[in-house]
Amino acid sequence: MGIEAVLPDGTIVNDLLQVRKNNTGYDLKQLFIGSEGTLGIVTGVSILYPRRSTSVNVSYLGVSSYEKVQKVFVEAKAQLGEILSAFELMDGQTQEFVHRKTGNANPLNDRHGFYCLIETSGSDSESDAARIERFLERVLTDELADDGVLAQDESQIKNLWAWREGITEALSHWGGTYKYDMSLPLDDLYRLVEDCRMNLKHKGLLSDLDENNKDCPAIDVVGYGHMGDSNIHLNVPVRRYTKEVEDALEPWVYERVSERSGSVSAEHGLGIAKNNYIGYTRSEVMIGLMRGIKQMWDPKSIMNLYKYFPNTPSITA
Amino acid sequence: MGIEAVLPDGTIVNDLLQVRKNNTGYDLKQLFIGSEGTLGIVTGVSILYPRRSTSVNVSYLGVSSYEKVQKVFVEAKAQLGEILSAFELMDGQTQEFVHRKTGNANPLNDRHGFYCLIETSGSDSESDAARIERFLERVLTDELADDGVLAQDESQIKNLWAWREGITEALSHWGGTYKYDMSLPLDDLYRLVEDCRMNLKHKGLLSDLDENNKDCPAIDVVGYGHMGDSNIHLNVPVRRYTKEVEDALEPWVYERVSERSGSVSAEHGLGIAKNNYIGYTRSEVMIGLMRGIKQMWDPKSIMNLYKYFPNTPSITA
Numbered sequence: 001m002g003i004e005a006v007l008p009d010g011t012i013v014n015d016l017l018q019v020r021k022n023n024t025g026y027d028l029k030q031l032f033i034g035s036e037g038t039l040g041i042v043t044g045v046s047i048l049y050p051r052r053s054t055s056v057n058v059s060y061l062g063v064s065s066y067e068k069v070q071k072v073f074v075e076a077k078a079q080l081g082e083i084l085s086a087f088e089l090m091d092g093q094t095q096e097f098v099h100r101k102t103g104n105a106n107p108l109n110d111r112h113g114f115y116c117l118i119e120t121s122g123s124d125s126e127s128d129a130a131r132i133e134r135f136l137e138r139v140l141t142d143e144l145a146d147d148g149v150l151a152q153d154e155s156q157i158k159n160l161w162a163w164r165e166g167i168t169e170a171l172s173h174w175g176g177t178y179k180y181d182m183s184l185p186l187d188d189l190y191r192l193v194e195d196c197r198m199n200l201k202h203k204g205l206l207s208d209l210d211e212n213n214k215d216c217p218a219i220d221v222v223g224y225g226h227m228g229d230s231n232i233h234l235n236v237p238v239r240r241y242t243k244e245v246e247d248a249l250e251p252w253v254y255e256r257v258s259e260r261s262g263s264v265s266a267e268h269g270l271g272i273a274k275n276n277y278i279g280y281t282r283s284e285v286m287i288g289l290m291r292g293i294k295q296m297w298d299p300k301s302i303m304n305l306y307k308y309f310p311n312t313p314s315i316t317a
Numbered sequence: 318m319g320i321e322a323v324l325p326d327g328t329i330v331n332d333l334l335q336v337r338k339n340n341t342g343y344d345l346k347q348l349f350i351g352s353e354g355t356l357g358i359v360t361g362v363s364i365l366y367p368r369r370s371t372s373v374n375v376s377y378l379g380v381s382s383y384e385k386v387q388k389v390f391v392e393a394k395a396q397l398g399e400i401l402s403a404f405e406l407m408d409g410q411t412q413e414f415v416h417r418k419t420g421n422a423n424p425l426n427d428r429h430g431f432y433c434l435i436e437t438s439g440s441d442s443e444s445d446a447a448r449i450e451r452f453l454e455r456v457l458t459d460e461l462a463d464d465g466v467l468a469q470d471e472s473q474i475k476n477l478w479a480w481r482e483g484i485t486e487a488l489s490h491w492g493g494t495y496k497y498d499m500s501l502p503l504d505d506l507y508r509l510v511e512d513c514r515m516n517l518k519h520k521g522l523l524s525d526l527d528e529n530n531k532d533c534p535a536i537d538v539v540g541y542g543h544m545g546d547s548n549i550h551l552n553v554p555v556r557r558y559t560k561e562v563e564d565a566l567e568p569w570v571y572e573r574v575s576e577r578s579g580s581v582s583a584e585h586g587l588g589i590a591k592n593n594y595i596g597y598t599r600s601e602v603m604i605g606l607m608r609g610i611k612q613m614w615d616p617k618s619i620m621n622l623y624k625y626f627p628n629t630p631s632i633t634a
C-alpha cells in the first residue's frame with residue numbers, strides 16, 4: 001500500500017500511507033516497485049495482508065498436449081474460480097529431470113507430455129474439496145487429462161510441490177542452465193519452447209541424457225511456468241556454457257517474444273543480464289521517458305550504475 | 318494491464334502490453350491512472366477481465382453500534398473469505414433518508430443504528446448459499462447483528478442494493494449535500510461522522526427533518542462507505558449551501574483526517590474541488606516530486622490547468 005524511499009540527493013519520499021484507497025496525486029510508489037534501486041533506496045513499506053487460507057488442495061495431472069493443457073486451464077478457471085491459487089505448467093522433460101536428479105518415482109505411473117500442478121486456496125474445506133474432486137473427475141472423464149492425483153494431506157501436498165520446485169536445481173545438475181523468463185499470449189506460450197528445441201537440434205548443439213553425445217553442449221530445451229500469468233520459464237540445461245549455444249539462443253528468443261508482443265523479463269528483474277534487451281519489449285520512446293525520470297531523480301547516475309537501463313553513454317558516462 | 322496515452326508534445330506513450338507480467342522498466346502506466354488528464358490524454362487501455370461470477374448473494378443487516386459493525390466485518394472476512402465481494406456500511410440516518418425520499422418500507426422492521434449490505438460473488442451456488450446462511454446465523458446468534466435478511470432472488474438483490482445506491486439522491490432531496498470521500502484507519506472510520514455531527518450541532522447549524530427548524534441550514538451529518546477499503550463518505554445534507562456550514566466543515570474535516578494519516582480524496586478525484594487540500598494527505602516533498610513529473614512532461618502546463626495541483630503561481634502562471 002505504501003513505500004518510503006530515499007532519493008540520491010537525500011530527499012525522503014514518504015508514501016507510506018496505510019489505507020488502501022488514496023487519490024491524492026500521482027501514484028509515485030509504483031515507480032519504485034521493480035525499479036531495482038535505480039531511483040532510490042526503499043527504506044520502508046506498508047503492506048495489506050489477507051487472511052491465510054484455511055483450506056488448501058493440490059492436484060497433479062498428466063496431459064498429452066499443450067492444446068489440452070489450455071483446455072484444462074479454462075476448465076479450472078470455470079470450475080475453481082475464486083479458489084484457484086496456482087496453475088503451474090511443467091513439460092514432461094522437466095519432470096524427467098527431477099526424477100533423474102532425485103531418484104523419486106513420479107506421482108503418476110505413465111509418462112506424459114505435460115504436467116499441471118493445480119492448487120486451490122479457500123476457507124471452506126468441505127466445499128473446496130468437493131469442487132476440486134468434481135473438477136478432476138470432469139477433466140479425466142472428458143479426456144482432457146490422462147491421469148491425476150489429489151494430495152490427501154499436508155505431506156502429499158509438499159511432495160507434489162517438490163515436482164515443481166525441484167525443477168531449477170535438477171536442470172543445472174549436469175552442468176548449467178540458460179534461463180529465460182517470458183510473458184507471451186497463452187496460445188503461443190509453449191510453442192516458443194518447441195521452436196527453440198528444434199533450433200538447437202538443427203544446429204547440432206543438442207543431445208539428450210539418453211543419447212549423451214558429450215560433444216553437444218545442450219541437453220534439452222524445457223519449459224515450465226505460470227499459466228494464469230501467461231508466463232513461461234524457457235530453460236536450456238547444458239553440459240557446459242558455450243558461445244555456440246548462446247549465439248543460437250540470443251537474440252533469437254528475444255526476437256520471437258518481441259514478434260508476439262510479449263515481455264522479455266516477466267517476473268524477474270533486468271539487472272545486468274537483461275538490461276540490453278529491454279528494447280525487445282519497450283519502444284525507444286518508452287525507454288526515453290524512463291530515462292527522463294531516472295535523470296530527474298538521479299542526475300549524477302549514482303544509483304545501481306550499469307544495470308537496468310541499456311548500456312549507452314548517456315547513462316554510463 | 319496497459320495504457321496508451323499522448324503527451325502534450327505529441328509523444329505517444331505506448332504501454333499497451335497485453336500480458337499480465339512485465340518487468341522491463343518503470344511502470345509508467347501507473348502515473349496516468351488517476352492523473353485526471355494532467356499528464357496526457359489516455360487513448361487506449363488493455364484490461365484483464367475475470368469471469369463473471371455465476372453465484373451472487375446479498376444480505377442486509379441491522380447492527381446497533383459501529384463497534385459491532387467492525388465485529389461483523391471481521392466475521393465476514395473469516396467466514397466468507399474469497400467470496401466476499403462487498404461490505405457496505407450505512408448509518409441509520411442514510412437509510413431513514415432513503416425511506417423518506419422513496420416511501421419504501423425498510424427491509425427490516427425495527428430501526429437500527431447501522432446497516433450493512435454484504436455481497437458474496439462466487440462460482441458454486443450451493444456452497445456460497447450455505448456459507449452466507451451460516452454467517453448470518455452466526456452473527457445473529459452471537460448478537461453482533463440484531464436483525465438480517467437474505468435476498469432470495471435477483472429482484473430482492475436489486476431491492477437491497479437500492480437501499481445503498483439510493484443514498485446519494487435521497488440526501489440531496491431537501492436541498493443539497495456537502496460530500497467528502499475519506500480513507501481512515503477502520504477503528505476511526507465512523508467517529509469522524511459522529512464528531513462532525515456534534516460540531517455542527519454545537520454551532521447551532523443543524524436541525525433534523527423532524528425538528529425541521531428551517532433557520533438551520535444543515536439537516537444531518539451521515540456516513541456510508543466501503544468497510545473493506547476503509548473508505549467512508551461523510552455527507553452533510555443541507556436545506557441550502559451557506560458559508561457558516563462550509564466554515565464549520567473545512568478545514569475541520571481535512572484536519573481530522575490528516576491527524577489520523579488518512580486520505581482526503583480516497584476513491585474520487587481531486588479536480589477543482591480538492592486540489593487545494595492535497596497537502597492534508599501529502600507532504601510538500603511529495604507534491605514537489607509530483608510537480609517535477611508534471612513539469613517534465615507538460616512544461617507549458619497546458620493539460621487540465623487549474624485542477625489537481627494546488628493553485629500556486631508555479632503551476633497556474
